[in-house]
Amino acid sequence: MSIQLQAITQQFHGQTxxxxxxxxxxxxxxxxxxxxxxxxxSTLLNIISNRLFPTSGTATLDGETLHDNDQTLGQLYLMSExxxxxxxxxxKKLIDSTALFYGDFDRAYATQLAAKFxxxxxQRFGKLSTGYRTIFKLIIALxxxxxxxxxxxxxxxxxxxxxxxxxxxxxxxxxxxPRTFVxxxxxxxxxxNLIEHVFILxxxxxxxxxxxxxxxxxxxMITGPDADVxxxxxxxxxxxxxxxxxxxxxxxxxxLEDNRPIPDTVTVERLDLQKLFVxxxxxxxAAAHVN
Amino acid sequence: MSIQLQAITQQFHGQTxxxxxxxxxxxxxxxxxxxxxxxxxSTLLNIISNRLFPTSGTATLDGETLHDNDQTLGQLYLMSExxxxxxxxxxKKLIDSTALFYGDFDRAYATQLAAKFxxxxxQRFGKLSTGYRTIFKLIIALxxxxxxxxxxxxxxxxxxxxxxxxxxxxxxxxxxxPRTFVxxxxxxxxxxNLIEHVFILxxxxxxxxxxxxxxxxxxxMITGPDADVxxxxxxxxxxxxxxxxxxxxxxxxxxLEDNRPIPDTVTVERLDLQKLFVxxxxxxxAAAHVN
Numbered sequence: 345m346s347i348q349l350q351a352i353t354q355q356f357h358g359q360t361x362x363x364x365x366x367x368x369x370x371x372x373x374x375x376x377x378x379x380x381x382x383x384x385x386s387t388l389l390n391i392i393s394n395r396l397f398p399t400s401g402t403a404t405l406d407g408e409t410l411h412d413n414d415q416t417l418g419q420l421y422l423m424s425e426x427x428x429x430x431x432x433x434x435x436k437k438l439i440d441s442t443a444l445f446y447g448d449f450d451r452a453y454a455t456q457l458a459a460k461f462x463x464x465x466x467q468r469f470g471k472l473s474t475g476y477r478t479i480f481k482l483i484i485a486l487x488x489x490x491x492x493x494x495x496x497x498x499x500x501x502x503x504x505x506x507x508x509x510x511x512x513x514x515x516x517x518x519x520x521x522p523r524t525f526v527x528x529x530x531x532x533x534x535x536x537n538l539i540e541h542v543f544i545l546x547x548x549x550x551x552x553x554x555x556x557x558x559x560x561x562x563x564x565m566i567t568g569p570d571a572d573v574x575x576x577x578x579x580x581x582x583x584x585x586x587x588x589x590x591x592x593x594x595x596x597x598x599x600l601e602d603n604r605p606i607p608d609t610v611t612v613e614r615l616d617l618q619k620l621f622v623x624x625x626x627x628x629x630a631a632a633h634v635n
Numbered sequence: 636m637s638i639q640l641q642a643i644t645q646q647f648h649g650q651t652x653x654x655x656x657x658x659x660x661x662x663x664x665x666x667x668x669x670x671x672x673x674x675x676x677s678t679l680l681n682i683i684s685n686r687l688f689p690t691s692g693t694a695t696l697d698g699e700t701l702h703d704n705d706q707t708l709g710q711l712y713l714m715s716e717x718x719x720x721x722x723x724x725x726x727k728k729l730i731d732s733t734a735l736f737y738g739d740f741d742r743a744y745a746t747q748l749a750a751k752f753x754x755x756x757x758q759r760f761g762k763l764s765t766g767y768r769t770i771f772k773l774i775i776a777l778x779x780x781x782x783x784x785x786x787x788x789x790x791x792x793x794x795x796x797x798x799x800x801x802x803x804x805x806x807x808x809x810x811x812x813p814r815t816f817v818x819x820x821x822x823x824x825x826x827x828n829l830i831e832h833v834f835i836l837x838x839x840x841x842x843x844x845x846x847x848x849x850x851x852x853x854x855x856m857i858t859g860p861d862a863d864v865x866x867x868x869x870x871x872x873x874x875x876x877x878x879x880x881x882x883x884x885x886x887x888x889x890x891l892e893d894n895r896p897i898p899d900t901v902t903v904e905r906l907d908l909q910k911l912f913v914x915x916x917x918x919x920x921a922a923a924h925v926n
Binding site for chain 2: 504506508618
């Protein structure tokens with residue numbers, strides 16, 4: 345029981361966006377899908393949610409091909425930046441038509457969420473601010489009965505209060521009805537405690553695929569005088585570096601050597617997920633983007 | 636030497652956006668301007684930067700009225716979400732015309748920043764993604780010779796790597812040439828360590844105006860069993876509350892009572908700026924937005 349992507353390649357106009365990508369998305373788990381701007385996150389979400397047919401490779405849900413399969417369609421829901429709604433339609437009407445398509449749409453919860461977010465459902469979609477468009481789409485995504493919900497930039501335009509409210513509602517909704525969420529966002533630190541498993545997409549591939557706690561157990565910031573840090577981290581997998589005066593911070597991803605003593609002058613701390621992401625994806629992107 | 640706003644009121648179509656607002660912006664300081672969506676932050680920045688003439692009240696720079704004053708104009712720069720650039724213009728040309736207007740525009744730094752952000756200056760503005768439009772506007776803002784720079788949503792559409800690079804460049808640029816920055820953003824925690832002074836705009840007024848360290852010295856999260864927390868925080872300025880099982884977290888803004896013993900079951904921690912902001916602005920906004 346899962347979504348399986350096998351050897352997925354996606355090209356647009358001869359450019360490779362995704363290159364022979366494999367991944368598994370299991371039921372009832374909350375995932376983070378992280379990547380830099382332009383890394384192909386939205387393309388990947390469009391393939392997983394059956395909106396885009398890949399150049400090559402297969403995508404299946406519980407063994408059934410996703411593409412052109414009415415049975416699987418109702419089990420997947422993608423909330424994306426693309427506006428699918430008519431500007432003139434009132435929000436109440438849009439909820440009605442969604443409920444018509446998805447039999448078990450949770451109308452009561454939708455009304456309750458609208459009240460919590462201060463969203464008046466008699467308004468027309470076109471009159472909403474960026475933030476309230478996002479909020480309306482989030483409400484729909486939390487109330488559809490699909491088993492796999494994909495959220496592409498779910499907090500676009502939301503202020504800190506509404507972001508906090510959304511994270512809280514996501515947890516409550518998941519607790520009441522466990523299902524899979526895949527969240528793609530640039531606000532990595534804010535979702536680090538929500539997600540169980542993370543995919544990092546970089547250079548057209550999944551470069552990190554694992555449980556958040558396992559990954560953070562292997563991510564370190566090692567700080568101290570330049571020479572001491574250089575000596576202590578020699579041979580380790582250094583993914584980034586900062587300097588300030590005579591102090592160096594080396595970022596390490598991977599096991600430290602147990603039998604190497606830590607000098608008194610050197611501090612070893614854990615990296616947070618955002619800092620790990622930035623360091624893992626910085627160097628290559630910088631090289632790729634140089635003019 | 637400062638910008639002074641006195642009794643500023645702004646109304647649009649009979650609605651009050653800013654109500655009798657006073658504030659001072661000093662030279663060579665980095666400020667945060669925080670507020671919920673729709674609180675009037677952009678309106679305030681437009682008034683301060685002389686793009687909007689208020690309904691009533693006065694805005695002065697070093698004692699000179701801002702409005703219709705060519706002398707003050709070159710000392711103020713607003714980077715906003717509004718696109719002022721022609722889509723067909725190449726970025727190099729746009730830099731040329733900015734440099735023509737601002738004599739001391741730092742071209743060398745602009746070129747250097749473009750390389751760091753991976754921005755090709757031979758492109759046309761209209762071809763840029765949301766993130767790169769922001770980056771181009773940030774580059775201009777960091778290179779104009781103005782003494783007061785206002786940044787309205789400076790990280791819109793930027794991924795975590797580019798946000799980190801921007802914060803670093805802001806500090807470096809400020810160190811090389813101290814001047815005032817006023818930053819308005821929803822990513823509060825990310826700028827908490829950058830800013831010296833914070834304004835919180837809520838209900839058409841400035842409700843918090845002070846140094847970040849002073850403010851955070853008065854912001855607490857008090858956690859423990861419901862009854863113990865309620866007893867310990869009784870009479871204090873409780874700005875918000877969370878519950879989980881039998882545990883309560885009360886958020887307090889203001890002095891704790893020194894002579895009240897802290898029960899063993901109760902933990903007192905500091906609030907971060909984002910959490911403080913959310914709690915200070917939540918209740919009133921919720922009331923205001925209810926349908």
